[in-house]
Amino acid sequence: MRLPTIALTLLLFAHAPAHAGKTLDQVRQKAQLACGVSTGVIGFSAADSQGRWNGMDVDICRAIAAAVLNDPGKVKYVPLNAQQRFTALQSGEIDLLSRNTTWTLTRDASLGLHFTAVTYYDGQGFLVPKKLKITGAKQLKNAEICVQSGTTTEKNLGDWFKAQGIKVKPVVFEKFEASIKAFFSGRCQAYTTDASALAFIRSKEAPNPDDYVVLPELISKEPLGPVVRRGDDEWFAIVKWVIFALIEAEEYGITQANLEQMKSSPDPAIQRLLGGAEDSGKLLGLERDWAARAVKAVGNYGEIFQRNVGKDSPLKLPRGANALWNKGGLLYAPPVR
Amino acid sequence: MPIAVAPAPTPAARWRNIGLQALIAGLLLALLWWLIDATATNMRERGIRSGFDFLLEPAGFGIGESLLPFDSTDSVLWALAAGLANTLRVALPAILISTLFGTLVGLGRLSPNLLLRKLCGAYVEALRNVPLLLQLLAWYFIVTDLLPAASEALQLAPHVFLSKSGLSLPWLGGDGGLLNLPQRGAMNISGGAAMTPEYLALLLGLSFYTAAYVAETVRAGIAAVPRGQSEAALALGLTRLQNFRLVLLPQALRGIIPPLTNQHLSLTKNASLAVAIGYPELVSVANTTLNQTGRAAECIALIMAVYLILSLLTAWLSAWLERRSGRWADRS
Numbered sequence: 001m002r003l004p005t006i007a008l009t010l011l012l013f014a015h016a017p018a019h020a021g022k023t024l025d026q027v028r029q030k031a032q033l034a035c036g037v038s039t040g041v042i043g044f045s046a047a048d049s050q051g052r053w054n055g056m057d058v059d060i061c062r063a064i065a066a067a068v069l070n071d072p073g074k075v076k077y078v079p080l081n082a083q084q085r086f087t088a089l090q091s092g093e094i095d096l097l098s099r100n101t102t103w104t105l106t107r108d109a110s111l112g113l114h115f116t117a118v119t120y121y122d123g124q125g126f127l128v129p130k131k132l133k134i135t136g137a138k139q140l141k142n143a144e145i146c147v148q149s150g151t152t153t154e155k156n157l158g159d160w161f162k163a164q165g166i167k168v169k170p171v172v173f174e175k176f177e178a179s180i181k182a183f184f185s186g187r188c189q190a191y192t193t194d195a196s197a198l199a200f201i202r203s204k205e206a207p208n209p210d211d212y213v214v215l216p217e218l219i220s221k222e223p224l225g226p227v228v229r230r231g232d233d234e235w236f237a238i239v240k241w242v243i244f245a246l247i248e249a250e251e252y253g254i255t256q257a258n259l260e261q262m263k264s265s266p267d268p269a270i271q272r273l274l275g276g277a278e279d280s281g282k283l284l285g286l287e288r289d290w291a292a293r294a295v296k297a298v299g300n301y302g303e304i305f306q307r308n309v310g311k312d313s314p315l316k317l318p319r320g321a322n323a324l325w326n327k328g329g330l331l332y333a334p335p336v337r
Numbered sequence: 338m339p340i341a342v343a344p345a346p347t348p349a350a351r352w353r354n355i356g357l358q359a360l361i362a363g364l365l366l367a368l369l370w371w372l373i374d375a376t377a378t379n380m381r382e383r384g385i386r387s388g389f390d391f392l393l394e395p396a397g398f399g400i401g402e403s404l405l406p407f408d409s410t411d412s413v414l415w416a417l418a419a420g421l422a423n424t425l426r427v428a429l430p431a432i433l434i435s436t437l438f439g440t441l442v443g444l445g446r447l448s449p450n451l452l453l454r455k456l457c458g459a460y461v462e463a464l465r466n467v468p469l470l471l472q473l474l475a476w477y478f479i480v481t482d483l484l485p486a487a488s489e490a491l492q493l494a495p496h497v498f499l500s501k502s503g504l505s506l507p508w509l510g511g512d513g514g515l516l517n518l519p520q521r522g523a524m525n526i527s528g529g530a531a532m533t534p535e536y537l538a539l540l541l542g543l544s545f546y547t548a549a550y551v552a553e554t555v556r557a558g559i560a561a562v563p564r565g566q567s568e569a570a571l572a573l574g575l576t577r578l579q580n581f582r583l584v585l586l587p588q589a590l591r592g593i594i595p596p597l598t599n600q601h602l603s604l605t606k607n608a609s610l611a612v613a614i615g616y617p618e619l620v621s622v623a624n625t626t627l628n629q630t631g632r633a634a635e636c637i638a639l640i641m642a643v644y645l646i647l648s649l650l651t652a653w654l655s656a657w658l659e660r661r662s663g664r665w666a667d668r669s
């Protein structure tokens with residue numbers, strides 16, 4: 001943050017009080033959802049050459065816009081770097097922060113924000129040049145490690161190496177771009193961030209991906225998920241339940257393709273989720289087909305995963321911890337009932 | 338030089354003046370108080386924690402290079418102090434370099450030699466018209482691209498290495514006795530004192546950028562001394578050098594010092610652009626703190642307070658220098 005922005009931020013805190021319970025009304029009134037995303041992490045949120053946004057985090061924005069506004073296209077994407085993201089949400093510039101953001105106690109309990117649900121279970125890893133012949137993070141003694149500021153990454157780095165009794169030198173950049181550029185120019189012996197992002201950085205940003213490896217160990221837990229402002233329980237519930245609905249849809253085998261057939265399924269749970277026999281939307285302040293609209297827009301959770309980061313994407317990340325609870329993963333949504 | 342003295346104000350006018358000033362000061366204070374109060378209230382309503390208690394908690398993050406000994410278990414306050422020390426570590430040498438170099442360029446612009454004059458003019462125009470941030474990034478990526486990888490560091494002299502990790506020199510103290518020598522490690526150079534590429538880029542970028550402004554200040558200051566002064570001095574038989582030292586410079590300094598100290602102050606503030614190229618100065622450390630603790634308003638207030646103190650110190654130093662140079666001018 002530079003000096004002029006500092007004064008602005010102060011003013012921002014001093015201006016109007018929180019608008020409790022009004023997010024849904026505002027979004028409807030503007031007919032647009034302002035969604036905070038990253039400045040470009042492929043697989044999560046990145047704009048293509050035509051300026052269209054793609055990624056898992058982007059699909060969450062689209063799903064919510066579909067549920068609330070009946071149009072997944074009515075989203076305004078606000079690219080934010082690691083440092084800007086919370087201020088943008090606190091100040092009301094965005095209605096929802098959907099940007100590879102780790103749920104931690106400090107963030108949840110002191111920023112005036114609520115984490116809604118986990119959309120990706122991640123962990124922090126290291127990317128190193130192959131020629132250094134490093135096979136584990138413990139060999140990074142005295143290494144210089146490039147990292148972006150304003151992330152949990154920076155503190156995990158301090159914690160983990162402290163616990164190992166190993167000294168390393170962080171080289172901290174404000175902007176993501178500068179940090180990876182410095183790494184690929186050889187300034188640092190390792191780059192560290194969430195493992196999911198490392199996969200993208202290696203395959204898309206490296207001059208030659210084969211010259212780099214992602215080390216096997218993860219040094220932290222990084223549960224990533226969307227965040228909303230405190231003081232608006234109605235909106236908090238909507239975001240949470242749209243995500244749960246996407247996960248439930250996968251559990252019940254409802255996909256973008258079979259959605260219409262599923263609407264006539266005899267299964268009461270599916271009827272409830274898709275707004276057939278019962279109106280589950282009423283309780284959230286939404287129309288009865290809220291969940292069906294979300295699935296229609298982006299598919300179920302599994303489809304979102306495979307399309308953006310999984311087997312149908314260039315990143316080819318395994319489902320791993322992000323498989324459903326009954327398939328050996330951690331995804332477990334409370335029932336839409 | 339004769340000094341114009343304003344007529345003394347009448348007692349009534351003096352009181353009016355004092356009253357007006359007190360009113361303005363009072364209004365400003367009230368505004369400040371309102372701002373702080375509104376901020377605190379709003380933050381409380383939005384569930385944002387506030388307070389300065391975090392300053393004494395362990396920082397938890399590392400600082401890559403630090404003049405002060407720093408470990409991630411040290412307090413946040415100490416981390417900020419290390420950041421401030423790093424700011425001064427780059428600002429003070431940059432002030433020195435920019436002043437010396439800028440003065441030379443400024444004199445060059447007044448030189449009778451056409452080529453030199455044009456060259457210096459081009460330097461000033463080029464450096465002043467490209468945003469500093471771009472210059473810093475350019476310096477940084479030139480430095481890191483050109484230097485050899487840390488595993489293949491150039492050895493310039495025994496225990497002096499140059500690589501993408503920077504310039505490593507032997508230094509006092511450290512883990513093993515009196516002298517701390519840089520060593521080749523498996524991956525890079527460790528030990529000794531290092532001037533990292535971040536530091537070097539910032540030092541060069543700030544110095545050369547500010548030098549352009551210093552050059553203009555010096556040129557303008559000298560050009561502002563009436564021509565008659567030099568003509569008289571030369572007519573009295575002073576050499577050109579004597580004329581410069583005894584007649585031109587003392588008079589020019591009065592016009593040069595105030596804007597010059599302003600340049601020094603801008604330089605110190607511009608050092609905060611280091612966040613773009615990874616040098617851990619005050620604003621960079623405060624940013625990290627802000628993000629780890631979530632105490633945005635507090636960290637920002639702290640940064641503002643530190644820069645305010647630096648500004649006041651500089652202003653005070655400038656006033657002192659001005660008085661001194663005034664005396665010098667009166668004496669000669």
Ligand SMILES: N[C@@H](CCC(=O)N[C@@H](CS)C(=O)NCC(=O)O)C(=O)O
Pocket residue numbers: 038039040041080081082100101102148150151152153175176193194197222224
């Ligand atoms: N999950 C971590 C790290 C998230 C993060 O900001 N990662 C960086 C490095 S991959 C990033 O997304 N940068 C992109 C940007 O700043 O736009 C957190 O919440 O702090």
